Every structure is written in C-alpha cells, then in structure tokens.
Amino acid sequence: MDRIRAIIVKEWREVFKNKFVFFTVAFLPLMITALPLGMIYFATGSESFAGVTAADLPPQFSAMCGELSGGDCMMYYIVTQFLLLFMMIPVIIPMTIASYSIVGEKTTRTLEPLLVTPVTTLEILVGKGLAGIIPAVSATWIGYLLYAAGAHIMVDNPAVVGKLFDPLWMTAIFVVGPLLSVFGVSIAVMISSRVNDPRVAEQISGIFVLPVVGLFIGQTTGFILVNQQFILWMAGILLVLDSVLFYFAIQIFQRETILSRWK
C-alpha cells in the first residue's frame, strides 16, 4: 500500500508540472460541463418547447419520460443527450496522464532504477493507473455535479433535474465512468510501450476515444437510445474488456519485456 501511495504521489508531482496535462485535466471537464449547460440555457430561453408533444420525440424515449409533459420530456431528452459526452472525461484524462507518465519514464530512463527495486509490476501499474483514474473519476463527478446544479438553476421543473439522479445516470457516472477510466489507462500503457513521444501516445490512444464519440453521434442522430439497458450493456462489455486489457498491460509491463523489447 505504501508503495502504491508513493507512486501515485510521485506521478502527480511529475505529471502535473506538464502544462498540457494540467490543461487537459482542468479544462476538459469544464468544457464538457459548460457545453450542455449552454444548450439548456438557450433551449429554456426559447418558447418553442411549449407546444412540443410526446409525438415529436423518438417513441422509445417518450416511454422513458414517464409522467413528464411533452415540453419537459424534450428538455429531459436534451439533458440526456450529453450523458455520453460526459463519458469522454474518464477516458481522456487517464489516457493523458498515463501516456505522459509512462513515456516520460522511458525517455528519462527512470524505469530501470525503478524495476530493480522490489516493487511488483502490479503495484507499479495500479499506482500509475490510480494516478490517472483518481483525477479522472473526480473530474467526472465534479463535472456532473456542476451540470446537475446548473440544470437545477435553469430548468424550472424539478422532475426533469431529478431525472439526472435516476439509476440510468447513477450507473453511468459511478460504474461506467470508472470502468472507462480503467480502459483508458490500459490502452495508454500498451501504446506507451511502443512510442517515445507522449503526444504521439496520446494521439494514438485518442483513436480509442472514438467509440465513445461514435456512441454520442449515434445517440444524437437517433440511432442509439441511451436507456438503462444500454448503460448496463456498456458496463458489462467494459468489465470484460478492462479485464482483458489490464491483463495485457501487465504482460507488457514485465521487467524483461521493458528492458529487452521496449524501444
């Protein structure tokens, strides 16, 4: 435990000295929170919602609205649209942190003195992983709370805001979020073993953010309906994916592999 804590503290000391990392961790969540709030602001400002009926919404979605009136359901629809956007925070932040921390250790040749100590591969990866996951998950939660607070101020019907705390959102924020951050870290570890520039590592890792972006687009265009079932499926798939990826990350992080095959 002491070792893992020492690794986390060390990573933070190192990685947050980097302006780019600091910027990503601080501003990405703010942007992702501000965007939907802005949308809601403009939506509530217009009168066009008053006449909206359930018929104007995708039928499956109307079903999720329950008691809400047509206009409120539309509002809820908009609010929900951004759930997947939020899911980008827990993927991108740990990817950035892990890329910089691992490629950084490679280029400054600090891995050899670290690997010669009795620290285990698992401890290193858990330490480095948590150094990315903790800020990512905190940022997601803080962003989400800001979003809920903003929505509360701007949206009149408390029932709509209340929907932000229903099981769908809770599962997304508290289960899928952390699972996505494990996904981000594992991908970054694997990519970082192959490249020597943290920016390149980040960009390649960025490809793996695309599925989330794809889901987001799928949702906005009406191809995908983000409901409770969808989120549970996502959690299940991520759980399997994370286990497999983390296993490979450990294999790649063996002393022998790092010193004989990492370039």
Added chain:
Amino acid sequence: MMNNEPIIQIKNLSRSFGDILAVDRVSFVINPGEVFGLLGPNGAGKTTTVRMLAALLEPTSGEAYVAGFQIGKEDQKIRRKIGLLPEAPGLYDALTAEQNLAFYGAMYGVEEISRQIKHYLEFLGLWNRRHEPVATFSKGMRQKLAIARALLHEPEVLFLDEPTSGLDPQAARLVREFIAGLKGEGRTIILCTHNLEEADRLCDRVAFVNGHLVALDSPKVLRRKIFGRKVVFHLVEAKTEFTQVVEPFDFVSEVQVVENKILASVEDPEKNNPEVIRALVEEGAEIQFVGELRRRLEDVYLELMKSAEGSNNG
C-alpha cells in the same frame, strides 16, 4: 565457512538478443567484500551481465546465484539485497533530490528513511541542495544522487555501471574515493568501467569480457601473466656483449637492447636482480639505475583484446 561462500556465482551464463550473443557462457564467482571489475569494449555484454544479476533480464541459458538466491527463481529476494547504479542515472527531474530518495525509500520499504537520506546526501555533499528539483542538477550531482539512491537500503551487493563516466576529474575522484570507502564497509561491489586506471586502483579482481570471459585475475597477476616482469638496466653505454652476460641465466628471457638500456624479463626480480647486476659489473658495465618496467592495466587490456581479435579473425 559462511564467510567463504561466494556471494555471486555464475555458471555458463548466456544471453542473446535475437541473433546477437551478448553474453556467451560466462562463469565466475565473486567473494563477499570483493570489489570486482568488469572490463571490456563497448557491446562486450557488461551491462547485460549486470542486468541479469540484478534480476532485470532473464538469462537465455546458464544460471547464477546472488546472495544465495537463484536469479529467475528468487528475484524478489535478490532485489532486497542489491543496489544498482545504472548506465543512465534516471532520476525524476521534476522531483527534488529529497523527494527522489524518499520515493525509492518507499519502494524498498526503508524504515529510517529520513536518517538514511540525510546520511547519504551529507556524505555526498548534496544536503544543502536537497530541496531543489533534480532538473537543476549538474551531471556529477545527478550521478552522486543516483549512487545515494542505490545505497539507501544498505544493499549487500552493489552494482555500479560506469560510475565515473562523463564526470570531470574532480567529481570522478570524489566518486572513486567514495567507492573505496564503501569497500571498507565490507560491501561487495561489481564495477563496470572503461577507466582502467580506476579498475586498477579499486578492484581486487577484474574480469575482461568480450561476449565470453577473456581473462580473470587481480590486476597485478594479470599484468605479470601477460607481460612477465620486465627489468630495465640503465647503463652508461649498453654494449652488445653485455647481453651475452645476461642471457645465459635460466631465470632471464627476452633480452633486448634499447639505446643505453638493457631490458629483460626476469622471473623473480627481488631475488634474481643482484646476481644479474653482479655479472654485469664484473663484465665492466657501468650501471646507473635498475628498475622494473611498470605495465599499466591498460596495456594488459589492449594486449588481451588484440589477441582476442586475432583469434576471432583466424
């Protein structure tokens, strides 16, 4: 009994990287408290050998024991017993000197970490700069900090991979004196170096490697083995008939005349020289000085590598 057990035992250790055979069936033992030099040209496999002994790389074949534990089988136990100064110091630039050491203290689970940090930073003259980020340190300061890091947990065996390379003469000397001091503490030290002067001064025994083991002995014995002991007789005038006086002795070989000097390999100069001198004086030679031709370890090295090359090409 216990003290005589070798602390490092290597049997037919090999390691290849693809087609490259970096270490080729090397065997030797190192005794506790010994300072053991690993010498050889670039790419001779010194670093690879050290990495295998430090449980970082697996051998392709052969086996080795460090502090009684087998590499590849009891790596975790080995790691607690050894310290390594790698080729590159590899410090965390954004962290201060103290934070760097504290981090490694945590990795090793060192108990009295602040005391250890103070001890080594003071000893190496870095205590006043402990709160400065390593990014601001000079090469020599980094090297010293990396040495402190390797010693924090008081390892029994210390691997130093080129500890003085790239240091200015003064810093190199400080590090060398520091190593000599460690020797006094009874630690076993494995020293890779290209500085033969350094190996000569610090090492009890040296191994010349070039993939395989070329030679292994104390610097003194190696010098003698390769060159014998050469005695120089400085005369007022070195006439050729004097060589006929010297040559007949059983214990003398390879007699040469160079300017006003006679050079000869003598088996046991302390014992044999008086006899040779007497014979020369009787023949009318006027002797100015008699001395031993000192060979440097560097000469031994060059000679060994030359003959190794010859045998490779042949």
